[in-house]
Amino acid sequence: MRPSRHMLALVIGLAALSVGLVVLRPEDTTLILLPWGGLFLLMVLDLALTVPARGIRPEAEIVARGFAGHDAMLAVTLTAKRLPPSAELRLSHSAGLAPAEGTPIPLPVRATSARIDIPIRLRDRGAQTITRLWLRYPSRLHLFEVLPNWALDLTITVMPDISPILSGAIQAQMLPLLDGARVNNLRGSGSEFHQLRDFVSGMDPRSIDWKRSARVNNLVARETRVERNHQIILCLDTGHLMGERLGALTKLDHAIHAALALAWASGLAGDNVGFFSFGARPQPLIPPRPGRAAFGRIQSTCATLEQDEAESNPTLGLSVLNGKLKRRSLVVVFADFVDSTSAELLVENLAVMQRQHVVLYVALGDPAMQALTRPDSTGMEDVAKAIAASRILQERQAVLDRLNRLGILCLDSAPGKLSAALISRYIEIKAKEMI
Amino acid sequence: MRNALPMILVGLLVLGGITGLFLLGGGGADRRLDGSTIGVEALAPWLSAQGLPAEQSNPRVHPDIARLSLRLLPLYDTDLDQDATRPADARAAYYATTLRDLDRSDVMDRIYGPTALVVLPKWVNGTVVSAVAHRSGLIPAQALDVLTLQLGLGALKVIRPEDGMLVAPVEGGNLALFLPQLFDATRLPDVCRPTLSLPQGALVVSCHWPDTDLAVHLLSDPDLLNNHGLTLGDNGAILVALLKSLVPPPPSDTGKNRKGSPAEAPAERRIYVDTAGENLVTYYDYSNERQDYDRSSDDFARFFAPPLAGIWAMLLIVLGIALWRGALRFGPLLTTDSATPEQSKTTAIETNARLLRIAGHDARLVSEYVQTSLSDLAQSTFGRGPGSGAQGIARLFTHLERRDPAATRTLRDVVSRLEAPDPNARSQDLRRNLDMFRTVLEKLTHVH
Incomplete structure (x- = not known):
């Protein structure tokens, strides 16, 4: 228990009054003691009435x-x-x-x-x-x-947040690719042969398999499906730059959430998903396994993933990963950089990896930086900040443009929209059969 | 304003320093006069060298009257009742007779304080400037009559009997004066008698009023002791002899409020060459009123005697309540966030912005801001490729023109003004144009 502000104000007021009385009427001590006695009684009464x-x-x-x-x-x-x-x-x-x-x-x-x-x-x-x-x-x-x-x-x-998986949002987003009730049946306009079926009106005439049709004396069409069993490697940078908070969560947490969503989506699509992380030192690779089997292991690894206080070493991390991958894969790299100079190593190593694999580089944009470039006022301080923020964003965009020119796919998204944007890009990559 | 406090302190210190300099550096004109041909700067050192202790007045030194034997008061003002006015032109400045403005009451205080030798003025201001003594530089005798009248010796008349150099033998050597200025010995007041006389008139007169027992000596010609006159003939030796005769004997009783003991007083008594604008001599020693008290514990106890005890009690109560409240905390300790990447990014942006601001090119800053805003808008409208560069901005203007030609025209004008700013443009104009740019752009992009 402590005195409240009201009591402090009351005591200061009484003290001022008492000092005045001491100076003006020093002989009348009763007059001075009276208000203090009253305050003491009030305090006792207050304590008696208060809930203990x-x-x-x-x-x-x-x-x-x-x-x-x-x-x-x-x-x-x-x-x-x-x-x-x-x-x-x-x-x-x-x-x-x-x-x-x-x-x-x-x-x-x-x-x-x-x-x-x-x-x-x-x-x-x-x-x-x-x-x-x-x-x-x-x-x-x-x-x-x-x-x-x-x-x-x-x-x-x-x-790690898997609520989009539990709520079915990921599955709903994957529906165009799944095209059916059965999860594993990925029919569509892929290149892998699936089955023959009778040609009916409305089908693409180019899908008619003329040899088979001649053999069975009936028009038969080839049905293909999207290729399956591709390798998807989720690669997370856990360096100190990923510790930057965008909203309530760090960039690393946003990346983990998006990676888990993609792992689940890949499982739905029948691909094999592996997981790799690197900070100052690379962590062991979780080898690619069929999606749902891999998901539990990736989830538990992500739950214990800790952000590295040191700067990450992309040369070491991506070289190790490149050495371990024996098959052409889609490598999704979640990493960050400060400026074009610090991005140099990352760009070089992604370019090396891009020779054998499809590389999708995922960067997280900072909405606060975007807000800075559009100040609410026209004060010169705000204008100067807007220009400083614009220059940083331009430098960042220049790095992303350079990656694009090297043939590396880039995804720069706001944190809240990352999972959806990443899965859309994954569907696009699958549809284009880039892997 | 957080960072403005040191600058305010520095500003105040600088202001204080400047004020101090003004206070200490005042009196430049006085020093120039003292060092001129008609000044008396050489007098005190010369008298000291001749065995007569002397000192010149200093605005920061207030000598005690008991230490002074004789006050030499050279006057450079012919009308003590009138304040000096600024001369209207160069000619008036040349013939100005007031070189150091003095107040009549102040002069009277100085005359009737310690024994004084008042030196009348002789030369106008032009003599100081040109350093040439010429007949035309003499102060008119009528003006000096006004001065003697204000000194209470109206019957004392000044005459100039010789038109050239006067060399006359007197006690101590040959007196040499150029255009001598003397008192008319035939018309001296009753209270005055000549102390140093020449056949043409009296050079020094001593006046004594028996009823008040006050005495004053007057020197008619300042050339006897000023910087250039002191070196003529035997003027120096004559002056020394004269001053020795004028210095009164030391008083037998120095009084209880005077400093120093009677035994040591004569050795320290000095001739005071008073060139100050005010009377600096201290007449009364206030330090003698100091009373020493015995310190005891009773003195300390008085701090706790009524009514002070009541005040301390109130203070203690308030302090106790405040400490009680402050000692108990609600909730956990607040922790300061350690350095995080987002903090460093914010700091980097703020530092960058600060550097841009202190470069002092606000117009170029705004120009870049306008370019960036338009480029961003073009890229978000047409995509990164088609919307980039000058072509993208041109395409944006074409696009906006289709929506609202009048507003787009206004936008073009504002953008051209902001992108090629007038170097002499005021910051208010810049701000106004920037506001207009934002308003028009918002209207074009949001209203439609």
């Missing part, structure tokens, strides 16, 4: 798991013989959690129990803890603030 902190019993619970970037709700139930009229909550927690800013919450009158929900934004992957609950409520006459706190032992495991 020791009578309040809190119970807190939170879901065991949650997806990074999503909110998890902490439910706090306060039980007491009588509850204060309002209360404000704060939490001691690990850095990967971000509770919503606390404001005084009104509690039901004459209730013995009340539930308060606090939304907590899950920022970092891994086990995050909540260790203490702090409560603040005013005394009856608002002369004091009561500040009880209780130890908590709550843990929430924050996992």
Whole structure:
């Protein structure tokens, strides 16, 4: 318990009044003591009327798991013989959690129990803890603030976000490629022979297999399907640049979410998915396996993937990966760079890899930078910032243009649209049979 | 304003320094006068060399009256009642008779303080400038009559009996004066008597008022002691002899408020060459009023006696309540974010922007901004390839013209003004054009 601002103001006012009385009427000590005595009585009365902190019993619970970037709700139930009229909550927690800013919450009158929900934004992957609950409520006459706190032992495991997979959004996006109820039946305009079927009116006459038609004395058409069993390698840069936060999540988290979505989509499309990551040193390659079988392993690897504090080494990482890949693959590289100079190594190594594989380079654009280039005011400070931001973006675009000229596919997307854009690009690559 | 505080402090310090310089550097004209041919800068060192302790007035030194034996007061003002005015033209400046403006009451204070030898003025301002003594540079005798009248010696008349160099033997050697200026010995007031006389008139007179017991000596011709006159003939020796005779004996009782003991006073008494614009002599020693108290613990106890005790009590209560409130924290400790990549990027942009700003080319900055905005818009409208470069912007204007020809024309005008700015254009014009650019562009891209 501590004095409130009201009490502090009251004491300062009384002190000023008393100093005046001391100077003007020093002989009349009763006059000085009177207001102080009144204040003391008010304090005693306030304490007597206030809900005691020791009578309040809190119970807190939170879901065991949650997806990074999503909110998890902490439910706090306060039980007491009588509850204060309002209360404000704060939490001691690990850095990967971000509770919503606390404001005084009104509690039901004459209730013995009340539930308060606090939304907590899950920022970092891994086990995050909540260790203490702090409560603040005013005394009856608002002369004091009561500040009880209780130890908590709550843990929430924050996992990579696979909510688009669970919700079926990825599958819905893959429907044009699947073209049927059966997941594995990838019919379409691919190049791989699938089956022969009777020609019916409306079919493309060019699909008629004339030899077979002559043999069976009936018009038979060839049906092809999209090639399957391609190798898709998801390659993540875990260097310190990927630690930059875009919104609530780091670039690495956004990349992981998009990679998992693509792994699931590849599984649907019948491709084999492998996973590789590199920071200052390369990590072991998870060899390509049929999509759904690979997904669980990739998911668990991603859940424990930690961002490297050191600068990443693309030469070492991509060389190791290139050496391990024996078959032409689609290599999706999630990496970042600061400027054209620091991108030099990345460009060189992607160019080497592009000779044998299809390389899709995925970069994450920063919406805040885009906002800086379009300032709301015409103040010269804002204009100068807009130009500085534009120059950085232009330099970034120049690197992406250079990659494009080298034949490397590039995808520069805002964080929220990355998964959808990546899968669209994957479908496009498949449709064009670039692998 | 965060960073403006050091600059404000530096500005204040500089201002203070400049003010100090003005205060210390004042009196340049006085110093020029003292060093001129009719000044008396050489007098004090010369008298000291001749065994007569002397000092010249200094605006920052306030000598005690007990240390002075005689005050030499050369006047450079012929009308003590009137403030000096700025001369209307060069001729008036040349013939100005007020070289150092003095106030009558101030002069009277100085005359009737310690024993004084008042030196009348003789030469006009042009003598200082040209350093040539000529008949035309003499102050008219009528003006000097006004001065003697203001000094309370109206009957004292100044005469100029010789038109050339006067060399006359007196006690101490040959007196040499050019265009001598003397008192008319035949018309001296009753209270005055000649101290140094020549056949043509009195050079020095001493006046004494018996009823008030005040005395003053007057020297009619400043050439006896000024910088150029001191070197003529035996003027120096004559002056030394004269001053020795004029210096009064040391007072037997220095008074309890005077500094120094009677025994050491004569050795330190000096002739004071008073060229200051105000009376600097201290007449009363205030430091003698100092009273020493015994320090004891009772003095400390008085801090806690009423009514101070009540004030301290209030202070303690307020302090205690504030500390109580501050000692208890609600919630966990706030942690500062360590350096993150996004922070470094923001800092890099801000630093870059700051560098662009301090380069001081706002017009070029705006020009680049306009180009970038138009290029971005063209690329987002037509795609990266067709929308890039000058062709993309030209295509954008064509596209906009189809929508709203009048607004596009206005946009073209504003863009041309912003892209080729007038180097002498004011920042307000730049800002206004930039606002117009944004407004028109928004109208063209959002309204349609």
